[in-house]
């Protein structure tokens with residue numbers, strides 16, 4: 473490891489680890505967290521691992537007023553032989569920097585950031601759960617904390633990494649979900665912030681999610697913001713369709729978040745010899761394929777669920793039931809393969825995993 477000047481202050485009263493059977497998502501945190509500051513004079517400085525705890529911010533800290541904040545989400549897994557694996561962490565750190573760039577936050581040195589993350593995992597290694605389906609969720613995030621109400625980019629920032637043991641996403645086995653195709657609200661438009669993992673994209677999507685939930689749907693499918701015609705994402709996941717043997721996913725058009733799961737699924741499918749098209753796909757086209765019986769499978773992809781099959785799509789007055797609301801054969805194979813690689817139960821032919829040494 474390079475000398476990054478990292479300072480480590482260990483917790484003097486480690487917490488009780490949660491019951492692995494009772495784990496939910498993002499409510500329990502480990503004993504330590506990573507913190508690093510940025511000022512204009514010093515750049516990024518004072519990287520440190522300290523006991524997990526509250527932080528104090530001035531009410532005029534810019535993040536509260538103008539939303540300059542970005543985040544990432546990835547997982548560490550414990551293998552059957554007690555190794556700790558990270559899945560393509562460099563992709564998340566690179567994306568963190570792309571998100572930072574979009575909302576005028578200074579770049580973070582990538583190599584160093586991965587080293588800090590690995591070091592934090594070494595310190596809290598015992599927190600990576602081992603029960604079937606569990607993992608340690610990793611949340612890096614950056615926020616503006618200059619004390620200033622002017623609407624200009626902050627000159628001061630904090631980068632933090634916190635860790636949370638999480639339960640299996642599919643406690644009762646994989647259940648395909650009902651999706652409402654949203655034709656009123658927009659998640660993102662080209663030229664906007666849709667390609668950045670920034671908090672504002674999420675708060676702007678809740679209203680549609682609430683509307684879908686009231687109607688009895690688990691999630692929304694987002695259409696493009698201009699014509700309300702082309703499919704973009706599903707909830708906070710990327711989306712794939714199997715149509716007449718071909719796998720289609722919306723092309724990264726400037727309003728879609730580039731998922732690490734999405735890119736890994738595409739690489740797997742191409743390696744297996746499936747035709748994969750990254751292109752524009754409209755709801756009309758999808759519905760026409762459905763009516764001809766050619767829409768074979770549909771699923772969302774993201775770090776949390778890995779693969780989330782879509783059982784039903786509601787679009788205007790149409791109810792499209794996909795694959796009898798059962799998980800498709802290809803969706804299942806993708807889920808099993810990707811989670812198998814991530815958990816070290818299958819070979820890792822693409823060298824995606826990064827092991828965290830003791």
Ligand SMILES: *Cc1c(COP(=O)(O)O)cnc(C)c1O
Nearest residue numbers: 708709710729731732733774775
């Ligand atoms: C994080 C996210 C995804 C999925 O990205 P992964 O890297 O696969 O977890 C997809 N869409 C949106 C809007 C997201 O925020």
